[in-house]
Amino acid sequence: MISVIIKYLYKLPSLTFFIIPIATLSSIAAFPLIRNDLTLSNDLARFWQFAHIIPIFLGYAAFTVSFILSVMYLAQERQLKTKDFGRLFNSLPSLETLDTLMWKTITFGFPLLTIGLVTGTIWAKTSNILGDLWYLDSKVLLGALTWLIYAALLHIRLGASFHGTRIACVTITGFIIVLLTFVAPFLMGSKHAYVKSPLKLEQKIPSEDAGLAKIEF
């Protein structure tokens, strides 16, 4: 959705070329998880759950787009530096456009991630669904690391000589952590992983968005 908005606002058709593989992969990844239904027991839990999921989901979506923009930036930058122009050269936009958009998507995603983390913390503390040592959960730790990386990125971009290529590299690093946040619970075990989750969602939406939202748990 974010990519579609950017595409029309900034006339950037080449974004689709990059976003489709990611959307497809995440849909495929979400597919086996759809059968896990979660049902909510009370209204309060439901409120915190949505206050946690929706901002985090939107924040991660913005980071996904900023990651794609970074890849596009690095691809275009490489071509301009090496003077070896491939087919993509003409369809990719200017470095300045990509740099501005990277910046905008990160500044859009970061507050959402912050809200998501705060509400998640409140939820974990109040309902105790992750146990007493909730802060040692792999997903919580990686979420905090993601926040730190993007916070550092915003800080250095605002304060120091940090433009273009380096920003793109840090954005890519940040996104790898985001991906790890999704994968880690399966590898290391976590109460966030909904296979083990005691909660059950009422709705059963067989779409990519639903899949992504559920992986949050």
Next chain:
Amino acid sequence: MNLHAIGLNHKSAPLEIRETLAFKESAIPIALSSLTQSFPSSEAVILSTCNRVEVYGTSPNDCLNKESLIDFLSAFHGLPKENFADHIYHYQNLNAVKHLFFVASSLDSMVVGESQILSQVKDAYMTSASLETTGNILNQLFQRALNVAKEIHTRTGISKGKVSVSSVAVEFAVKIFKDFSDKTVFIIGAGEMCELVLKHLIERGTKTVMVANRNFDRAKALADEYQGKALNYNSLNDYLHQADIIISSTSAPHYVIHTDHIRNAIKIRRGNPMFLIDIAVPRDIHPEISKICNVYLYNIDDLQTVVNKNMDERGKEFEKCQEIINKEVEKYMAWFEELKIKPAIAQLRTHFHNIGEKELERLRPKLRNIAHEEWEQIVYSMQRTLNKILHRPAKVGKEHAKNGGGYQYVETIKKLFGIHHHDESNK
């Protein structure tokens, strides 16, 4: 009735001859009216650009032909025809059509694929049309030529990719920067090529220009022209960090901008990208600079390589364009030949119907006693017979016209049926 095109272009004639034979814009209406007055009922279009002078013409009795057109050029410009006749090319009918389609589509231009020629052909045609020196034949020809050219521009890659050093440089700037209105261009050495790039950038919205040249007066002159600032050449390094785009073309035998200068500049700019264009030979900007992060350096060879590559790409599209043109030429020629057949078929029809009427006149007194209805039947039957006889010659005539054999066919018909008077188009 034939279609003629005579002219000379950058390939066939040197500049001096093209210059003497070129028509000024104000002279074209005079030339056209004198041409159509000397050859009544003729049609003519004059195309005069810096690279070519061409006259397209046709007249019903073919008095407008290669010789008369050369005589006209010679008389109009007061230049003996011996002086330029060797440089003139002449095309007739199919070849003339093909030539115009090539010219309009910019396949015959010095820079293949340039778009200016299309508007020049259009203007030439509009001038003639407004003076009513074009008729059915040239109207069709030029309208089709313009359509073919547009089709070629949209359906093939003949006009894709920039083919001049200055426009290629700007293409790269567009891939680095999005908005030029807040960018500063720094010109070092006030050369012609720098100015050309600057012009392109100003078209894109650049507002701030700085110029440094060893000769301060020249720098001042160029800066004033573009509301820019002239700088002292010796302190140019102090201003490098202000520039987003640097274009250098000094005649200095050594590097003017060194790695340290740009490293400092990029530090002050907090990593904001810089685009450096080095058009000088020998080079002005140290090549090591290209290794600095967020700095993009292009020298004349880099730009020329892209120009050559784009030229090659255009060359590859040539065949595709030729195919489109051949198809359209064929269509036009079918229409043109049919135009020749039509008057002949009309004459044949009149000829047969005259015979039929005479026969009926002869018959009428002999059949005085028959009823009116019966006489009507006889007249009707006669007309039907004539139409049936005439149907095939008309159909075959059109087919011959399509295959280019219209002229012989008309001659044969005239001989066969003894039609001697002038055809309609000669009137």
